[in-house]
Amino acid sequence: MTPHRDPDRLFSITELAEEFGVTARAIRFYESKGLLEPQRAGAMRVYNYRDRARLLIILRGKRLGFSLALIKQYLDLYDADPGHRGQLAALLAGARQRIEELESQRRDIDLTIEELREIEEQCLEAMRRAGIDPPGTDPET
Amino acid sequence: MTPHRDPDRLFSITELAEEFGVTARAIRFYESKGLLEPQRAGAMRVYNYRDRARLLIILRGKRLGFSLALIKQYLDLYDADPGHRGQLAALLAGARQRIEELESQRRDIDLTIEELREIEEQCLEAMRRAGIDPPGTDPET
DNA sequence: CCGATGCTTTACGTTAACGTCAAGCACCTC
DNA sequence: GAGGTGCTTGACGTTAACGTAAAGCATCGG
Known part of the structure; x- marks a missing residue:
């Protein structure tokens, strides 16, 4: 099994x-x-x-x-490294560094999302002023 | 100027x-x-x-x-597209899709960070049990 | 007229992690 | 022994966004 x-x-x-x-x-x-x-x-x-x-x-x-x-x-x-001592330290260091990289990436992503949301709003407003019906976020329909 | x-x-x-x-x-x-x-x-x-x-x-x-x-x-x-109508719609759609991609990426990143934090903890505990002094997170020194 | 810039085109190199043939054994089945 | 399957190695292809020469024209200062 x-x-x-x-x-x-x-x-x-x-x-x-x-x-x-x-x-x-x-x-x-x-x-x-x-x-x-x-x-x-x-x-x-x-x-x-x-x-x-x-x-x-x-x-x-x-x-x-x-x-x-x-x-x-x-x-x-x-x-x-039979005792896995240096290995443990290296793994720990690698994990921590990767965590920092990922947190940095996440900050970048958040900023980019904000900027994209502004673009989204500008689009919607421009479309309203142009008399186009603003499409909702609609996961439905 | x-x-x-x-x-x-x-x-x-x-x-x-x-x-x-x-x-x-x-x-x-x-x-x-x-x-x-x-x-x-x-x-x-x-x-x-x-x-x-x-x-x-x-x-x-x-x-x-x-x-x-x-x-x-x-x-x-x-x-x-002189009136920029289709352009607006396309830009809006592109922005929204990109937002979704980024939000998905962020979820992946969060999950990965969690997993890495577990590895970090396991490393620290294994090192404690092996009698190695656990290095702190130390941005200092 | 010489050399130094500044710009041009063409074309190959780079990175990561494989994908995609191509050609060829070795073994099994009928 | 013809064909099929599974495995092997080797080599070139792929993607994105350029970097890096190489070779050449054109203009400018001196």
Whole structure:
């Protein structure tokens, strides 16, 4: 029922791709960038439980807006740092920096929305003066 | 004092570039995409007051996050629509759509920030348990 | 007449994260 | 053994908005 908890399971590239909703091409691309390094059986890629966990970290990092280059740095640290001490500090620093970036972005967005609302009002007023019926915000009709 | 109010003034490409803080290359690029069409004196580009106004619209649109393709659509409408009726409606629609996009982006950002804050907390707790002194948020030091 | 600007066009380079063929094994089935 | 499926590598294509030369005309001061 929870086959993912089995640490001995092996996965093909299409299995992982389908499970996580990415293309096999993307997974190979991550490998080409040094973020993954699965075993081989002949020429075929064979992923184990740890590889799968790394892929999860990659996808989560992407979802949070980190670049692959940054994710790679973090994963490298993860490998090179058995106690995960420097890794923790780096992760914390990265998270905090990303939070600041996002908060800055949000401020920009708020300002832009304000400006766009002014444009919206100017449009509506100009249309009223031109005798055009002002279309409402209407999600209905 | 307000030389920009003189409708007969002409501008070189570098004048406009310096005034608005963009490169001449960018202005030529906008022209290559059909957003501008200045007169020529020989081979040199000569911009009049209306060209300058169009450039202002382009830059404002960019600042608000619209693509050059979209800005071009709007400018084309502006030209083909002497009463500016369809133009007003299109501008209004574009502004409203962009507002929705931005509000959606802001929701995403808020969710991402939440998730990052959780990671931050997990880092801090793991570091405490590992006996590492937790670095504060410190904008100081 | 020389060199320095200033402007022109043309065309390739850049960034990120893949998409999209193309060609080729290896294995299975019938 | 012909065909189909799954996997591989390699290489070029994509998007947006320019940046960065390269090469050349034109004008101006001296």
